[in-house]
Amino acid sequence: MLTAVKNQLRVCLLSIKYNIMREMLNKVTFLTNICFMMLNNASFLVQWAVLFRLKEDIGGYSFREVMLLWGLSASSFGLSHILFARVFSLPELIINGKLDAWLVLPKNVLLGVMTSATRTSAIGDLLYGILVVCLTGFQIKRILLFLLFTVTGAVIITAFALLVGSLSFWFVKTEIFGNQMLNVVISFATYPDGIFKGAAKFLLYSIIPTGMMVYQPVHMITDMDLGGLLMVLGYAVLLSVIAAAVFYRGLRNYSSGNLMGARV
Amino acid sequence: MRKYAVIYRSVFLENLQYTMNIALGLISYFIFIFVFINLWGYLYAEPGTRIAGYTREQMIWYVMITEMLWFGARSGAVAGQVSADIRGGNIAYLMNKPYHYTLYILARYTGEWSIRLPMYMALAVAAGIMMVGKLPGFGLPALLSSAVSILLGVTINGVFKICISLLSFWIEDANPFQWLYDKLILIVGTVFPIEIFPEAMRPFLKMTPIYTVCYGPAKLAVDFRMDQYLDILLAQFLYLAAGCGLMFFIYEKGVKKLYVNGG
Numbered sequence: 001m002l003t004a005v006k007n008q009l010r011v012c013l014l015s016i017k018y019n020i021m022r023e024m025l026n027k028v029t030f031l032t033n034i035c036f037m038m039l040n041n042a043s044f045l046v047q048w049a050v051l052f053r054l055k056e057d058i059g060g061y062s063f064r065e066v067m068l069l070w071g072l073s074a075s076s077f078g079l080s081h082i083l084f085a086r087v088f089s090l091p092e093l094i095i096n097g098k099l100d101a102w103l104v105l106p107k108n109v110l111l112g113v114m115t116s117a118t119r120t121s122a123i124g125d126l127l128y129g130i131l132v133v134c135l136t137g138f139q140i141k142r143i144l145l146f147l148l149f150t151v152t153g154a155v156i157i158t159a160f161a162l163l164v165g166s167l168s169f170w171f172v173k174t175e176i177f178g179n180q181m182l183n184v185v186i187s188f189a190t191y192p193d194g195i196f197k198g199a200a201k202f203l204l205y206s207i208i209p210t211g212m213m214v215y216q217p218v219h220m221i222t223d224m225d226l227g228g229l230l231m232v233l234g235y236a237v238l239l240s241v242i243a244a245a246v247f248y249r250g251l252r253n254y255s256s257g258n259l260m261g262a263r264v
Numbered sequence: 265m266r267k268y269a270v271i272y273r274s275v276f277l278e279n280l281q282y283t284m285n286i287a288l289g290l291i292s293y294f295i296f297i298f299v300f301i302n303l304w305g306y307l308y309a310e311p312g313t314r315i316a317g318y319t320r321e322q323m324i325w326y327v328m329i330t331e332m333l334w335f336g337a338r339s340g341a342v343a344g345q346v347s348a349d350i351r352g353g354n355i356a357y358l359m360n361k362p363y364h365y366t367l368y369i370l371a372r373y374t375g376e377w378s379i380r381l382p383m384y385m386a387l388a389v390a391a392g393i394m395m396v397g398k399l400p401g402f403g404l405p406a407l408l409s410s411a412v413s414i415l416l417g418v419t420i421n422g423v424f425k426i427c428i429s430l431l432s433f434w435i436e437d438a439n440p441f442q443w444l445y446d447k448l449i450l451i452v453g454t455v456f457p458i459e460i461f462p463e464a465m466r467p468f469l470k471m472t473p474i475y476t477v478c479y480g481p482a483k484l485a486v487d488f489r490m491d492q493y494l495d496i497l498l499a500q501f502l503y504l505a506a507g508c509g510l511m512f513f514i515y516e517k518g519v520k521k522l523y524v525n526g527g
Contacts (some may be wrong), residue, residue, distance in 0.1 A: 043451055
């Protein structure tokens with residue numbers, strides 16, 4: 001059992017390694033993608049600098065906390081897209097019957113699919129997040145917590161993408177709907193939760209995973225609390241289990257395409 | 265011109281088949297609007313507040329119009345297609361057709377936004393009236409002037425995006441430059457008007473595409489003044505002429521670098 005898990009992990013890590021090596025074939029494009037994504041994220045500093053000129057705190061957040069929020073969103077999104085980028089295009093694989101390639105492999109189907117692609121620009125997102133947390137207060141405890149919540153955030157957004165992407169096993173139009181739902185999560189993730197009230201705030205901490213992905217972690221990086229930490233970990237595990245269950249249930253409905261192709 | 269009208273018509277009819285897909289895209293726009301209504305609601309918490317000369321209603325309507333332009337003018341033709349044509353070699357088949365490649369792309373782009381933009385506009389008007397209320401002082405002059413300005417602004421945006429995509433002749437992937445341009449428009453141009461920036465920055469911002477692509481059309485809708493309309497219109501015509509010149513120049517330079525791999 002342990003050997004099987006070890007082998008599976010080794011395959012996943014090799015897959016990720018080769019994905020990154022493939023992306024590095026053109027070094028100029030690789031580096032341009034990373035640097036420009038960091039610049040792209042940094043450009044939002046202008047927006048917040050202007051808004052904080054109008055009011056000292058926005059939704060209970062200071063400028064530093066908003067930067068932390070941004071950093072955590074970027075790094076979670078980045079880590080998720082470095083390791084599991086294929087999850088975000090899962091509907092396309094399902095609708096076009098392209099899952100066959102993984103179904104015939106003697107390894108876990110879901111992990112095989114998830115780790116089969118990477119997005120170069122996501123490395124820029126991850127690096128930007130780490131840079132931001134270092135610049136907004138260099139403390140070992142703070143950085144360790146940030147890294148922990150980057151992992152939980154990546155797990156949460158990946159699981160959410162898997163969940164909405166798996167709906168394509170049943171409905172065709174969910175491809176666009178799923179993308180829209182992911183946009184919703186990301187759009188909310190870069191604004192302080194204090195500006196939302198009532199039902200919107202409730203949704204952000206329940207059905208829409210933004211609350212557990214970034215809001216709660218940012219509160220805990222500034223003011224650690226064990227209960228909150230367990231809640232985030234529990235939410236990440238629960239969402240992952242539900243997403244994997246929905247994927248495997250949907251896989252029973254999967255019908256292969258007659259497309260011939262080669263994976264090199 | 266007739267051949268471009270035919271291209272426009274065929275793309276328009278093709279996109280008409282996908283209105284349901286476009287309608288699903290409205291979710292993102294609605295969420296953006298919702299976030300900004302909350303954000304500006306928070307900043308305008310005290311009644312009667314004016315920020316940079318704008319009332320709460322004007323500010324939210326300004327953001328709704330600029331975001332509508334940003335979402336409504338998003339197009340696969342000017343960004344993804346040009347880059348893919350150059351990188352994949354498809355441009356070799358398109359450049360010897362009896363049309364100018366860049367104008368062909370511009371006609372496709374116009375066909376795309378002609379469907380998208382009115383749909384976003386309908387949602388913007390409905391959501392705006394329900395969530396913020398009617399725009400004070402909005403009349404026929406504001407409607408007509410902003411309609412002309414929107415038309416020009418969206419076209420300028422397309423021309424500049426084509427210019428950026430044409431950089432694929434030299435670098436393999438022009439996407440990073442597209443991100444930066446999009447972010448310039450999105451962050452500096454759509455979230456708040458130019459007046460909110462420090463006075464020293466305003467002349468510089470007026471020279472960027474922000475002034476002609478999003479600030480101009482939205483400003484005319486929320487606060488119409490004839491002198492300002494003429495200013496914006498002049499800037500838009502100058503920008504369009506310069507943008508088209510640049511587009512043809514980059515294209516002519518770029519195709520000289522093209523070589524055929526065969527296959």
